[in-house]
Amino acid sequence: LxxxxxxxxxxxxxxxxxxxxxxxxxxxxxxxxDDFKDKLPSKNIFFKILKDHPEIDPDSTLVIGTNLDEEIQGAENANLKSLWLAPKKDKIPISPRPTLHLSKLADLDFYLDLD
Structure with a gap:
């Protein structure tokens, strides 16, 4: 991890x-x-990070964010999985569509396969 x-x-x-x-x-x-020319939700931000770290597999990458218009849309633009951290009362929108929606980060343990 x-x-x-x-x-x-x-x-x-x-x-x-x-x-x-x-x-x-x-x-x-x-x-x-200040490490980037672009701002979120530009996919170029995530592409630069992945390019800087070739050991990271995009297929096992999870972008965690609280802002749909920036982090989650950026993850979707880069074709990465995303976790929207927001209160359960907030409904998942049609677009962008996060892969996961949790109300507290501690619940992420359930989804992680760390063995």
């Missing part, structure tokens, strides 16, 4: 906010908005 952070803020904005939590150390790689 590899975790890649894709922040919609610049590195200078996000690092100071996350530093006290040590959350950044949970990720194998981190990308920030």
């Amino acid at each position: 590899r975790l890649i952070l894709l922040a919609k803020e610049t590195k200078a904005q996000i690092e100071p906010r996350l530093a006290p939590t040590e959350l950044l150390s949970s990720f194998n790689f981190a990308y920030f908005t």
